[in-house]
Amino acid sequence: MEFGKNYKKKLASYIGRYKSYAIPGLLVMIVISLGRVVQPLILKEIIDKAVPTGDSALLLRYALAYLAVIVVVGGLTYFGNILISKLGLSIVTRIKEDLFAHLLTLPVAYFDAHPVGELMSRTENDTEKVRDLFSSLGVTFIVNILMMGGMFAVTYSIAPTLALIMLAVVAVILALMLVFFSKILGFYDQSRNLYAKVLAKVTEFIQGMEIVKVFDRKAWAAASLDETARQQQRVNVKVALFEISVFSALESIVGPLFIVALILLYAPRVIAGGMSLGTLLLFFEYGASLLRPVLEIAESIRRMQQAKVSLNRILTIMSLPEEPGRGNAIEARLDREIRFESLWFAYKDEEWILKDVSFSIPKGSLTAIVGSSGSGKSTTVSLLCGFYRPQKGRITIDGADLDSLNLASWRKKTGLVLQDVYLFPGSVLENVRVYNDDIPGERVEKALENVYATDMVSGLPSGLQTNLWERGGNLSSGEKQLLAFARALAANPELVILDEATSNIDMDTEEKIRLSLDVLLAGRTALIIAHRLSSILHADQILYFSEGRIVARGTHAELFETLPEYRRLVEQQFLGKEAK
Numbered sequence: 001m002e003f004g005k006n007y008k009k010k011l012a013s014y015i016g017r018y019k020s021y022a023i024p025g026l027l028v029m030i031v032i033s034l035g036r037v038v039q040p041l042i043l044k045e046i047i048d049k050a051v052p053t054g055d056s057a058l059l060l061r062y063a064l065a066y067l068a069v070i071v072v073v074g075g076l077t078y079f080g081n082i083l084i085s086k087l088g089l090s091i092v093t094r095i096k097e098d099l100f101a102h103l104l105t106l107p108v109a110y111f112d113a114h115p116v117g118e119l120m121s122r123t124e125n126d127t128e129k130v131r132d133l134f135s136s137l138g139v140t141f142i143v144n145i146l147m148m149g150g151m152f153a154v155t156y157s158i159a160p161t162l163a164l165i166m167l168a169v170v171a172v173i174l175a176l177m178l179v180f181f182s183k184i185l186g187f188y189d190q191s192r193n194l195y196a197k198v199l200a201k202v203t204e205f206i207q208g209m210e211i212v213k214v215f216d217r218k219a220w221a222a223a224s225l226d227e228t229a230r231q232q233q234r235v236n237v238k239v240a241l242f243e244i245s246v247f248s249a250l251e252s253i254v255g256p257l258f259i260v261a262l263i264l265l266y267a268p269r270v271i272a273g274g275m276s277l278g279t280l281l282l283f284f285e286y287g288a289s290l291l292r293p294v295l296e297i298a299e300s301i302r303r304m305q306q307a308k309v310s311l312n313r314i315l316t317i318m319s320l321p322e323e324p325g326r327g328n329a330i331e332a333r334l335d336r337e338i339r340f341e342s343l344w345f346a347y348k349d350e351e352w353i354l355k356d357v358s359f360s361i362p363k364g365s366l367t368a369i370v371g372s373s374g375s376g377k378s379t380t381v382s383l384l385c386g387f388y389r390p391q392k393g394r395i396t397i398d399g400a401d402l403d404s405l406n407l408a409s410w411r412k413k414t415g416l417v418l419q420d421v422y423l424f425p426g427s428v429l430e431n432v433r434v435y436n437d438d439i440p441g442e443r444v445e446k447a448l449e450n451v452y453a454t455d456m457v458s459g460l461p462s463g464l465q466t467n468l469w470e471r472g473g474n475l476s477s478g479e480k481q482l483l484a485f486a487r488a489l490a491a492n493p494e495l496v497i498l499d500e501a502t503s504n505i506d507m508d509t510e511e512k513i514r515l516s517l518d519v520l521l522a523g524r525t526a527l528i529i530a531h532r533l534s535s536i537l538h539a540d541q542i543l544y545f546s547e548g549r550i551v552a553r554g555t556h557a558e559l560f561e562t563l564p565e566y567r568r569l570v571e572q573q574f575l576g577k578e579a580k
Helices: 005-017 019-053 055-103 107-112 116-134 136-158 160-207 207-214 218-271 277-318 377-384 407-412 428-432 440-450 454-458 476-492 508-520 556-562 563-576
Strands: 337-346 350-363 367-370 392-397 414-417 493-498 525-528 541-546 549-552
Touching: 005 055, 005 107, 005 116, 005 136, 005 337, 005 556, 019 055, 019 136, 019 350, 055 136, 055 277, 107 440, 116 277, 136 160, 136 277, 160 207, 160 218, 207 218, 218 277, 218 525, 337 563, 350 367, 350 377, 350 392, 350 525, 350 549, 367 377, 377 493, 377 525, 392 541, 414 476, 428 440, 428 476, 440 454, 440 476, 476 525, 549 556
Parallel strands: 367 525, 367 541, 414 493, 493 525
Antiparallel strands: 337 350, 337 392, 541 549
């Protein structure tokens, strides 16, 4: 998405939602600008009228008027900053809500391709840059524009030639600033991208701190982060040098030259009586005040460019298409079977992970998939859950193409248990029902009982109300896996998918799972990706995957007799005896 209409339209839509802040804020900014233009006019009247006549009463009235303007401008500045700050906070909160809501609609493939830290940078740092656009930056820009407009109007009414000179100077300076900022806009984008990379590395290293420490890779982690940070530093230093050079040159040259020009042009007229001293003082005040608003406007433009870069990055995400199938009207039903029909899938180009895979899962049956790592087992699960779409072939539910079904309705029928269990910081109760208040506590307790986790939960400090650490750090791998089983059960799914769900479980916990499998799967369709074969010995069918293809299928007894690779797996796990 490019800058321009989309950018402006989006800004207008957000401002329109909070007109109660934007309109009063704009009116206050107008009054503030008017007050700052009026202040030098009052000084002019003091010099031209009160001082020459020696009228102390008139002088006092002008002084009180000047003081009143200062007080009103100060009070309105405070009030205006509050309004504009509320506007900025309201808008950035809405942007974060919209951005996160859209992130929830994106396909899993997007999150696989973008690190957590990068997405955190989008949702936090980029949105804060946009908030700046509507708060302090907005105040500065609006006040300076209005104040300069007022100064030009007053000056033109007194000395049109001088007003045109001032306008030309300002136009030249702003044109130079716009050209300058357009040249370094790429550096802003580069800096933001590098910042996102820094944040992504920090997030990854913190999440993997145990590995970093146990393998003594602290130096490598620091060096990796340092290199990216230094790249960002080099870009920021380059930008800062450019900015300081240009701003310093303008401030040290343009201002003094303008004052000298005023003296040369209008001091003789004052001496000759053709212009009052107060008028010359007014021009000096405007001249001295002119450069500061121009530079602040230029600085505002610079920060606007940064905000545009940040908003563009946000809008780029918000313009991404939603996960396919979310808006489909056809509700999913599983009354007969699930079928994989000549399915091909690749994560990249034609590097096929699955090759012409076909099989069916009858309703109420238990299907198991085994095979070596990288053979396509977990990819099959991802496709069945709708996380990815096949390039060729299709998956059907009772004859209906999965792509044509409402994805949410299909997932509600699915209970998924992965090898790597994710637990949220929160209570055991909320983790089992995944913060779904529609699932009653009684069903949670029953699910825990069915997976033999009741004793484990009862042994926790506060039972079901025990708060878990990030990723369930205060539980063992087996305990986390039991909660994952209970989570799937509490959702009461029609289809249960176990993806290497027992690979991280100790033998005692595995025995609990094995004993409860009949209860867990009763009346449900099941697909199990198995590392340990003890959970699939009585499967209705076992599919043996190799290099993305199904090379054999049958019951445990059939494969044990006909497929040497499967027999070796069995013998490795059961020493060639128990599972024959």
